Amino acid sequence: MYLLEHDAKTLLAERGIPVPAGCLVEAGGKLDERTLPPGPWIVKGQIAAGGRGKAGIIKKAATGAEARDLASAMLGRTVREKRVEAVRIEQQVAGAEEAYIGLILDAAAGGVRVIVSERGGVDVEALPRDAIRSETVLPQREALLAAVERLVAGMAPHKAAALRGAAAGLAALFLEGEALLIEVNPLFVRPDGTWVAGDAKMVTDDSALERQPGQRELLAARAKAYTEAALKHDHGFDYVVVDPEGEIGLLTTGAGLSMMLIDELRAAGLKPFNFLDIRTGGLRGETTRLVKVLQWIGEAPRVRVVLINIFAGITELGEFSKLLVSAIAQAPALKVPVVARLVGNGLPAAQAVLSEAGIALHTDLDAALADVRGHLS
Amino acid sequence: MIGPRIDRTTPVIVQGMTGRAGRLHTRLMREYGTNIVAGVSPKSENREVDGIPIFADCRRAVEATGATTCVAFVGAYDLLQAMEDAIGGGVRYVVTPTEGMPVHDALRVKRLMADVGATWVGASTPGMAVAGEAKLGFLPNDALLPGGLGLMSKSGTLSYESGYRLAQHGIGTSVWVGVGGDPVKGVRYADLVPFFAADERTRGVLVIGEIGGHEEEDFAAALTAQKFSKPVFALIAGRTAPSGVAMGHAGALVHGSHGTFEAKRTALEAAGVTVFDTLNAMVEGIASRI
Numbered sequence: 001m002y003l004l005e006h007d008a009k010t011l012l013a014e015r016g017i018p019v020p021a022g023c024l025v026e027a028g029g030k031l032d033e034r035t036l037p038p039g040p041w042i043v044k045g046q047i048a049a050g051g052r053g054k055a056g057i058i059k060k061a062a063t064g065a066e067a068r069d070l071a072s073a074m075l076g077r078t079v080r081e082k083r084v085e086a087v088r089i090e091q092q093v094a095g096a097e098e099a100y101i102g103l104i105l106d107a108a109a110g111g112v113r114v115i116v117s118e119r120g121g122v123d124v125e126a127l128p129r130d131a132i133r134s135e136t137v138l139p140q141r142e143a144l145l146a147a148v149e150r151l152v153a154g155m156a157p158h159k160a161a162a163l164r165g166a167a168a169g170l171a172a173l174f175l176e177g178e179a180l181l182i183e184v185n186p187l188f189v190r191p192d193g194t195w196v197a198g199d200a201k202m203v204t205d206d207s208a209l210e211r212q213p214g215q216r217e218l219l220a221a222r223a224k225a226y227t228e229a230a231l232k233h234d235h236g237f238d239y240v241v242v243d244p245e246g247e248i249g250l251l252t253t254g255a256g257l258s259m260m261l262i263d264e265l266r267a268a269g270l271k272p273f274n275f276l277d278i279r280t281g282g283l284r285g286e287t288t289r290l291v292k293v294l295q296w297i298g299e300a301p302r303v304r305v306v307l308i309n310i311f312a313g314i315t316e317l318g319e320f321s322k323l324l325v326s327a328i329a330q331a332p333a334l335k336v337p338v339v340a341r342l343v344g345n346g347l348p349a350a351q352a353v354l355s356e357a358g359i360a361l362h363t364d365l366d367a368a369l370a371d372v373r374g375h376l377s
Numbered sequence: 378m379i380g381p382r383i384d385r386t387t388p389v390i391v392q393g394m395t396g397r398a399g400r401l402h403t404r405l406m407r408e409y410g411t412n413i414v415a416g417v418s419p420k421s422e423n424r425e426v427d428g429i430p431i432f433a434d435c436r437r438a439v440e441a442t443g444a445t446t447c448v449a450f451v452g453a454y455d456l457l458q459a460m461e462d463a464i465g466g467g468v469r470y471v472v473t474p475t476e477g478m479p480v481h482d483a484l485r486v487k488r489l490m491a492d493v494g495a496t497w498v499g500a501s502t503p504g505m506a507v508a509g510e511a512k513l514g515f516l517p518n519d520a521l522l523p524g525g526l527g528l529m530s531k532s533g534t535l536s537y538e539s540g541y542r543l544a545q546h547g548i549g550t551s552v553w554v555g556v557g558g559d560p561v562k563g564v565r566y567a568d569l570v571p572f573f574a575a576d577e578r579t580r581g582v583l584v585i586g587e588i589g590g591h592e593e594e595d596f597a598a599a600l601t602a603q604k605f606s607k608p609v610f611a612l613i614a615g616r617t618a619p620s621g622v623a624m625g626h627a628g629a630l631v632h633g634s635h636g637t638f639e640a641k642r643t644a645l646e647a648a649g650v651t652v653f654d655t656l657n658a659m660v661e662g663i664a665s666r667i
Binding site for chain 2: 105111139
């Protein structure tokens with residue numbers, strides 16, 4: 001889960017990492033000026049993506065009225081395919097220099113890459129190579145701190161002190177919060193060595209959510225900002241709308257095959273609506289997941305046909321087909337034709353069930369696609 | 378060098394054998410030909426399942442049977458402990474189909490495996506198989522035709538579809554390893570390059586990849602370093618996936634210019650790999666070369 005800056009800063013602050021005083025204004029809510037910290041302010045649109053400054057959702061405000069107007073102008077805007085549902089208004093940090101610190105999972109090495117720089121504020125990848133120092137170490141507190149100690153050697157003393165100070169809190173948060181990435185950029189450093197996290201980016205592990213109550217609370221509080229993670233947490237499967245204008249609803253299982261099918265449909269000039277890894281192995285004889293997905297697809301404005309593509313290694317296709325027919329009956333929003341392509345275990349039984357329900361069944365994917373095209377033309 | 382090849386005589390332990398999935402897949406693996414000699418279940422009262430003895434931990438299972446290969450059918454939050462039990466008990470080849478293993482647990486296991494020189498396949502994998510001999514996990518039989526193609530895949534389903542279509546064209550596999558879709562994992566594509574280079578029954582290699590991470594790029598570099606001379610083919614899923622959203626697999630995530638389809642295609646082609654755009658093109662392309 002790629003946390004909103006506000007949520008990441010909340011977790012940082014809980015670890016004693018200083019962040020600028022600020023408050024959150026959510027869409028539909030009003031700014032209570034009494035909650036504002038002393039100005040001047042910086043008004044920051046909250047989306048789980050980088051490049052917010054360039055996209056015009058990070059702006060300075062000198063008066064309370066200006067902050068309020070900027071916030072209302074940002075709320076509801078769509079930036080980088082994401083809707084701004086909240087705005088953080090925080091105190092500007094004046095008279096400070098900028099540095100960078102990041103802890104990033106190094107999946108290949110099985111460690112954590114520690115990155116620091118005396119320069120911050122811009123995209124760290126845009127910095128010249130010699131301005132960045134990094135080391136990959138074991139995911140252990142002592143190892144992370146020792147790495148930072150080595151990396152800051154020779155830096156200006158106030159910057160080295162700030163990076164060391166920030167590293168202690170960030171390492172604890174990274175390990176105990178089971179993060180995949182934490183980046184503070186810029187880290188504001190004052191001449192006296194005191195410092196504050198100007199921005200915060202944090203990516204957490206969805207697979208660890210059950211044992212991270214703090215992260216679960218964030219998810220529950222802002223399900224709209226974390227659509228995919230909320231869905232996976234609540235329903236146990238992956239579903240992503242890849243094109244709100246899409247014409248083909250997909251009922252598929254398996255991440256790789258579902259992605260490949262979307263690629264191939266698009267290459268053929270067709271418009272898939274969604275990605276889905278329903279996990280047929282997890283249905284356990286219940287229609288709940290299927291009904292949910294068929295309802296969502298049925299509610300999509302442009303969907304004109306549903307394509308089912310299941311390669312059953314273990315799943316019994318006869319059982320699956322019975323669930324499917326029952327789920328279609330329970331999904332009143334679904335009014336478009338259904339084309340099924342099934343391969344594997346229990347195909348003859350599936351054939352009998354689907355033909356009785358009037359659903360076209362193919363074993364060849366190309367034949368199923370020809371059928372889909374027929375429904376679209 | 379990692380040697381994933383097993384055969385019908387390789388003795389295998391199943392962790393979690395008394396659970397729903399463990400019981401089912403033990404039966405299916407045995408029907409395929411896998412020599413399952415022991416089960417491990419710390420809490421079970423059962424002493425045996427279908428004639429296979431059940432032990433409380435891996436150490437006892439290893440001592441009693443001599444098996445050092447295991448498949449773990451345990452839940453995501455229990456996997457770390459199960460793998461510590463396996464490695465501590467003397468197991469040296471572990472396959473873990475479990476989906477959703479916490480990443481920080483995977484980091485610990487990776488370190489543990491490296492310390493003792495054990496091989497780990499997974500997590501989030503359908504397993505591995507030597508067609509016609511034995512399988513660890515649940516790769517579908519319909520896709521397992523003995524042959525000369527080494528196959529590695531992050532995705533289960535896309536590899537089933539590929540293996541099935543290739544089998545229909547008479548192209549079988551030598552060793553098939555599902556490396557899994559998690560970011561932190563055991564065996565990666567690059568780790569198997571020396572094995573496939575040396576394996577006499579492998580005449581070519583198919584890599585089924587997907588967006589995210591840089592495993593495909595590392596594989597390309599390993600091919601070049603190895604001066605790999607057999608034909609290598611690749612199919613990469615997720616070319617049109619949106620940026621910043623994990624597509625089902627935790628590892629299948631594009632951030633900015635990292636992990637993109639184009640980056641992978643460029644690296645693979647530079648290493649002499651034939652990259653296909655569609656399943657049909659992949660099957661026809663491989664059929665014409667192998």
